[in-house]
Structure formats: C-alpha cells, structure tokens
Amino acid sequence: MTRIAVVGAGAAGLGAAYALRDIDAEVTVFERREAVGGRAATHRRDDCTYDVGANYCKDDDERVRDLFAGELADGLVDTEGPVWTFDADGDISEGRGDDARKLTYGDGLATLGERLRETSDATVRTETEVTGLARDADEWRVEFESADDPLAAGDIRADALVLTPPAPATAYLLDRADWDGTDDSLRADLVEAAADVSYRTLLSVALHYPQRTDLPYYALVNSDKNHELGWVSREECKPGHVPEGESLLVVQPSPEWSRHRYDDADDEIAVQAADLTAELLGDPDRYQFDWADVVRWRDALPDSGADADVLDRGTDADLFFAGDWVAGEGRVHAALRSGLETGERIAERY
Numbered sequence: 001m002t003r004i005a006v007v008g009a010g011a012a013g014l015g016a017a018y019a020l021r022d023i024d025a026e027v028t029v030f031e032r033r034e035a036v037g038g039r040a041a042t043h044r045r046d047d048c049t050y051d052v053g054a055n056y057c058k059d060d061d062e063r064v065r066d067l068f069a070g071e072l073a074d075g076l077v078d079t080e081g082p083v084w085t086f087d088a089d090g091d092i093s094e095g096r097g098d099d100a101r102k103l104t105y106g107d108g109l110a111t112l113g114e115r116l117r118e119t120s121d122a123t124v125r126t127e128t129e130v131t132g133l134a135r136d137a138d139e140w141r142v143e144f145e146s147a148d149d150p151l152a153a154g155d156i157r158a159d160a161l162v163l164t165p166p167a168p169a170t171a172y173l174l175d176r177a178d179w180d181g182t183d184d185s186l187r188a189d190l191v192e193a194a195a196d197v198s199y200r201t202l203l204s205v206a207l208h209y210p211q212r213t214d215l216p217y218y219a220l221v222n223s224d225k226n227h228e229l230g231w232v233s234r235e236e237c238k239p240g241h242v243p244e245g246e247s248l249l250v251v252q253p254s255p256e257w258s259r260h261r262y263d264d265a266d267d268e269i270a271v272q273a274a275d276l277t278a279e280l281l282g283d284p285d286r287y288q289f290d291w292a293d294v295v296r297w298r299d300a301l302p303d304s305g306a307d308a309d310v311l312d313r314g315t316d317a318d319l320f321f322a323g324d325w326v327a328g329e330g331r332v333h334a335a336l337r338s339g340l341e342t343g344e345r346i347a348e349r350y
C-alpha cells in the first residue's frame with residue numbers, strides 16, 4: 001500500500017488528506033499543535049466562541065462551495081452584516097462592494113478542520129512536530145517528536161511527502177533535510193522558491209464586553225493600510241458565537257503595529273488595542289473590556305505565491321506542496337483548494 005505523509009493539519013494538509021481518502025493508501029498527517037485547522041482557529045471562553053485566526057471562509061470557489069453544500073454543511077453559519085471600511089483618519093464608510101457569504105461554524109471555524117479530519121481516512125497525529133526529513137533511495141523518512149510524550153519520538157517511511165506549513169517553515173524543513181546526490185540542485189531550488197515567500201505578522205486580539213451596542217456592520221477593514229488597526233469585527237454577528245447582550249470584538253492591528261508589539265505582554269497589547277478600537281468606533285464603553293485573549297501569528301498572511309513551476313519539479317522526488325503560499329492567496333478557501341488539488345495529483349500518480 002502506498003504510504004503518504006502530510007506535514008500540517010491546516011486547511012491545506014487536511015484538504016490533501018480528504019482528496020486521498022478514496023485511494024488505497026496509508027495517509028499520516030502530522031500536526032505540531034493540539035488542535036487541527038491551523039490558522040482557521042477558534043477559542044472558547046465562558047459562553048463565547050470566537051475565531052482568532054481566519055475570521056471566515058468564503059465559498060466563491062466551486063470546489064469549496066460543493067464541499068460546503070455537502071459533507072461540510074452541517075453546522076455552517078453565514079455571518080450577518082456587511083463589511084465597512086475606514087481610512088487613516090478613522091473615517092468610516094459604508095460597504096466595500098463585497099456580498100460573498102462569510103462562512104464559519106456555529107462552534108467556530110476550527111470545525112472545518114475537525115470535519116475534514118473526520119471525513120478523511122487519514123491517521124492524524126496531533127501534538128507531533130516533524131523535526132527532520134531524509135531522502136533514502138526512493139522513499140522519504142519523516143522524523144517526528146511528540147509534545148505530549150517525550151518518549152514517542154520516532155520516524156516513518158513514506159512513498160510521497162506533502163509539505164503544507166507556511167513557506168518559511170517549509171523552507172526551513174527542506175533546507176535541513178538529509179537529501180543529497182543528484183537531487184541536490186532540486187532541493188536548493190525548492191528551498192529558494194519557498195524562502196522567497198514572505199509573510200506578514202499579525203496579532204489577533206479578542207476583547208469581550210459585558211454589554212452590546214447595535215451597529216450596522218459586521219466588520220470594519222482599513223482601506224488605505226495607513227491606520228494602526230487593520231480590522232475590527234463583531235463575533236456576535238456569527239450565529240451561536242456570543243450570548244445575547246454581550247459583545248466580543250476581534251481586533252487585528254496592522255502588520256507594522258503587530259510586528260512592533262509582538263513580544264509585549266498580553267495585557268499591554270489588549271489595553272492598547274482596546275484604546276485604538278474605542279477611538280475608531282467613537283465609543284467610550286470600548287475602553288473597558290472585561291477580558292481579552294491575545295493570539296500571535298508570526299506567519300499570518302503570505303505576501304505572494306511561490307513559483308509553481310519550481311514546486312512542480314518536486315514531483316520527481318515524490319515531494320508535493322500545498323497551502324496558501326502555494327495558491328498565492330492568504331485565504332482558507334484557497335488553502336483548502338490547494339490541498340484538494342495536491343491530493344488529487346498524488347491520487348492519480350500512485
């Protein structure tokens with residue numbers, strides 16, 4: 001039976017596993033975190049559910065739409081309300097001409113990863129980080145360490161390997177791979193293609209308030225990229241996320257602000273983000289949140305896509321790639337589609 005190893009259980013890695021479920025293969029997905037879903041991540045506190053990575057997934061892609069209409073449909077909710085814009089001066093304007101559905105689940109966008117995991121036949125090993133790769137003859141050796149069990153380090157052999165971590169992490173893994181001989185220039189080209197993709201850093205700050213203000217929009221996005229905030233959204237617009245009478249804002253400062261404050265303490269980041277938000281919304285109540293949750297995303301959104309022709313050459317060494325940086329778009333649906341396409345390519349070949 002063909003053995004396929006997938007590194008990363010985000011939308012791309014699980015999309016690949018999903019596409020491989022109908023072939024006679026043993027698929028193992030490695031995920032270093034406790035939860036699957038990657039940057040489609042959800043936190044829960046008290047009675048609140050809130051998406052701390054991707055805010056929602058669009059379905060303006062045919063393949064993703066089909067999945068959302070079928071196996072992934074259960075529990076899916078559409079976010080209520082439009083996205084408005086604001087500029088560098090904090091002036092808010094109506095609409096940005098985007099009426100696509102903004103989908104999440106009643107229990108959060110991380111459910112997307114859970115559903116893909118359930119519907120694939122793959123073995124998903126969470127809290128298991130891939131720490132080394134080696135090419136031995138015609139197979140890959142994948143070395144891993146387990147966060148929950150220090151004694152559970154080991155390796156597996158695979159006929160094909162799929163790498164889905166963000167481009168910098170993929171470049172790092174490949175650069176250190178024990179992979180010499182005739183393939184060496186291929187390895188260097190692949191490392192360069194991945195390393196060429198830079199990512200923006202983002203902080204995601206959830207701010208909970210014990211009261212709610214009715215507003216005519218779901219979210220505000222900074223249109224000129226010159227404000228210290230990039231995004232403010234209201235989780236209460238997602239059915240099932242926030243109890244009546246409460247409010248939970250997800251605030252994403254700009255990439256510059258996020259990079260600058262990345263190592264600051266959580267409570268400092270939360271207070272500053274809340275102050276900027278209160279000023280933007282012109283709402284003094286927003287200075288006083290009653291709890292906050294700060295999430296750091298070092299590699300949040302790719303600035304570009306990798307050279308597809310170079311990545312395709314990995315096929316000669318049974319090496320495949322998927323992810324937002326492969327799709328060239330920092331979006332959940334693009335990552336998922338990339339994973340599905342990669343899985344299908346592998347299914348055809350093995």
Ligand SMILES: Cc1cc2nc3c(=O)[nH]c(=O)nc-3n(C[C@H](O)[C@H](O)[C@H](O)COP(=O)(O)OP(=O)(O)OC[C@H]3O[C@@H](n4cnc5c(N)ncnc54)[C@H](O)[C@@H]3O)c2cc1C
Pocket residue numbers: 007008009010011012013030031032033037038039040052053054055056057058128129130131164165166169202203204252297299300301322323324325329330331332333335336
């Ligand atoms: C703050 C923020 C807001 C966003 N907003 C939106 C939005 O509103 N809409 C939208 O569509 N998209 C949004 N995005 C982008 C979207 O989340 C990503 O483009 C998409 O989730 C990427 O999926 P992926 O599978 O390519 O990568 P990831 O989700 O990053 O998955 C890669 C996985 O690999 C794992 N991994 C890495 N290295 C290893 C290793 N060595 N061993 C094992 N596992 C490893 C990681 O833990 C991770 O789970 C946002 C992202 C962020 C951070």
